[in-house]
Amino acid sequence: MFIDQVRIHVKGGDGGAGCMSFRREAHVPKGGPDGGDGGRGGNVVLVADQGESSLIAYRFKHHFKATRGQHGKGSRLHGAAGEDCILKVPVGTVVHEIDDATMEPTGFIADLTRHGQRVVVAEGGIGGWGNIHFVTSTRRAPAFAQLGEPAEERWIELEMKLMADAALVGMPSAGKSSLIARMSAARPKIADYPFTTLVPNLGMVRSDDYSFVVADVPGLIEGAAEGKGLGHEFLRHIERTSLILHVVDASGSYEQRDPLEDYEIIERELALYAQELAERPRIIVANKIDVEGTQENVERLRAMAQEKDIPFFAVSALTGEGMGGFIRAVAARVHELREAAAQEAEPVYDQIWEHAKAKRDRSFKVIKLSKGVFQVVGKHVERMVIQTEWDNEEALAYLQARFNRIGVEKALLDAGARSGDEIRILGRSFEFQNSTWDYDDEQLDVDGEDYLEEDDSWEE
Numbered sequence: 507m508f509i510d511q512v513r514i515h516v517k518g519g520d521g522g523a524g525c526m527s528f529r530r531e532a533h534v535p536k537g538g539p540d541g542g543d544g545g546r547g548g549n550v551v552l553v554a555d556q557g558e559s560s561l562i563a564y565r566f567k568h569h570f571k572a573t574r575g576q577h578g579k580g581s582r583l584h585g586a587a588g589e590d591c592i593l594k595v596p597v598g599t600v601v602h603e604i605d606d607a608t609m610e611p612t613g614f615i616a617d618l619t620r621h622g623q624r625v626v627v628a629e630g631g632i633g634g635w636g637n638i639h640f641v642t643s644t645r646r647a648p649a650f651a652q653l654g655e656p657a658e659e660r661w662i663e664l665e666m667k668l669m670a671d672a673a674l675v676g677m678p679s680a681g682k683s684s685l686i687a688r689m690s691a692a693r694p695k696i697a698d699y700p701f702t703t704l705v706p707n708l709g710m711v712r713s714d715d716y717s718f719v720v721a722d723v724p725g726l727i728e729g730a731a732e733g734k735g736l737g738h739e740f741l742r743h744i745e746r747t748s749l750i751l752h753v754v755d756a757s758g759s760y761e762q763r764d765p766l767e768d769y770e771i772i773e774r775e776l777a778l779y780a781q782e783l784a785e786r787p788r789i790i791v792a793n794k795i796d797v798e799g800t801q802e803n804v805e806r807l808r809a810m811a812q813e814k815d816i817p818f819f820a821v822s823a824l825t826g827e828g829m830g831g832f833i834r835a836v837a838a839r840v841h842e843l844r845e846a847a848a849q850e851a852e853p854v855y856d857q858i859w860e861h862a863k864a865k866r867d868r869s870f871k872v873i874k875l876s877k878g879v880f881q882v883v884g885k886h887v888e889r890m891v892i893q894t895e896w897d898n899e900e901a902l903a904y905l906q907a908r909f910n911r912i913g914v915e916k917a918l919l920d921a922g923a924r925s926g927d928e929i930r931i932l933g934r935s936f937e938f939q940n941s942t943w944d945y946d947d948e949q950l951d952v953d954g955e956d957y958l959e960e961d962d963s964w965e966e
């Protein structure tokens with residue numbers, strides 16, 4: 507079966523907790539803090555692999571998780587990082603984020619078009635800091651550590667778009683499947699009725715110097731661009747092939763058609779679907795030249811191709827006549843197009859998507875729920891809450907200092923919050939105190955560098 511779309515749930519590994527510990531030595535009665543950091547959780551990474559030919563591996567298993575980071579220990583021992591979960595996907599996989607609420611594809615994540623290209627789809631959580639990090643001039647013995655950051659998790663959609671080098675395109679029964687069978691080891695169904703081919707077939711063609719992948723797609727008809735016949739769904743596959751092999755039935759046997767008219771109809775549909783397709787490099791192949799009386803049509807097609815300055819070949823998939831020259835020409839053209847594509851820079855999807863995601867995650871908003879009750883929503887802010895040990899006063903004071911630093915207090919004041927109001931974040935609630943919230947000044951003494959350093963570690 508040809509599986510070309512699946513949805514999977516991916517979850518990174520949670521970060522390990524930082525450790526709260528103090529040095530214990532025989533002759534030192536009161537040692538300094540020595541709690542190590544938690545390890546980072548593993549990421550879930552998609553990697554395009556030319557050995558994968560379908561998304562079938564994701565058909566029955568939908569949940570994928572990386573392992574968590576280990577907790578930090580005393581004596582400054584840091585927890586080990588979790589292992590990444592590597593998911594191989596076929597070259598030509600397009601990845602989208604799925605919106606939790608609507609379950610509709612939303613953000614574009616990546617288009618993995620080359621072997622080895624990768625993208626992190628669910629980041630592991632950062633390990634929490636051990637108490638050694640929280641020492642300041644006024645807080646010599648911090649009796650708290652940070653919990654690990656929870657990992658990212660989300661549903662994503664994988665869609666495989668064929669990555670053939672060349673696609674056989676044409677009217678139903680033009681002989682596209684017969685041609686791919688001649689050119690490669692592919693053995694698709696061949697029959698003398700339209701729409702024999704229901705899903706695309708791929709075949710590897712070995713020519714003298716180069717090998718290339720050719721696709722045989724279902725026949726197109728007039729109106730295909732607006733959804734008629736089967737072709738529309740597969741036109742998107744053609745979008746990705748660098749070369750179009752336009753197959754014309756030179757015998758005009760299918761519904762006694764005129765091959766030149768057929769050619770124009772298909773070209774019009776391609777252009778209607780996407781102007782780019784009209785401009786894509788192509789080769790015209792007149793097929794079925796073994797049939798009596800096709801000579802005149804072949805010459806008319808040849809003249810038209812010449813006029814349009816498009817390479818032209820006359821072949822018979824049945825007898826093999828003309829196939830050798832045709833295959834060599836396709837191989838040479840594919841090679842040229844590949845060389846040209848290699849000159850183009852490769853996008854680094856992690857950077858593109860990470861950037862958009864980081865921006866989104868760091869933002870937060872204040873919602874007024876009722877008089878005197880406000881909710882703060884935002885991934886970054888919520889994570890800070892999750893990383894805090896709730897029954898530890900010092901940890902709470904540190905959390906509020908972090909809030910103020912990223913402007914939560916200001917946003918609350920702007921939204922009209924007053925001292926004594928209730929502030930909710932995730933399931934927790936705080937009492938708002940202008941400037942200090944519920945905690946006294948002394949405990950908020952965290953120097954600026956602390957936060958900057960921490961900020962750096964988020965970029966790792």
Ligand SMILES: Nc1nc2c(ncn2[C@@H]2O[C@H](COP(=O)(O)OP(=O)(O)OP(=O)(O)O)[C@@H](O)[C@H]2O)c(=O)[nH]1
Nearest residue numbers: 678679680681682683684697701702703725823824
């Ligand atoms: N005489 C002759 N018949 C051919 C040739 N190529 C294909 N045919 C016949 O044409 C009919 C259609 O061939 P297919 O290869 O199934 O055509 P297709 O373009 O894949 O058709 P769809 O999948 O329906 O779009 C079959 O009966 C083939 O045997 C050829 O070179 N010569």
Ligand SMILES: [Mg+2]
Nearest residue numbers: 682683702703
């Ligand atoms: Mg076919």
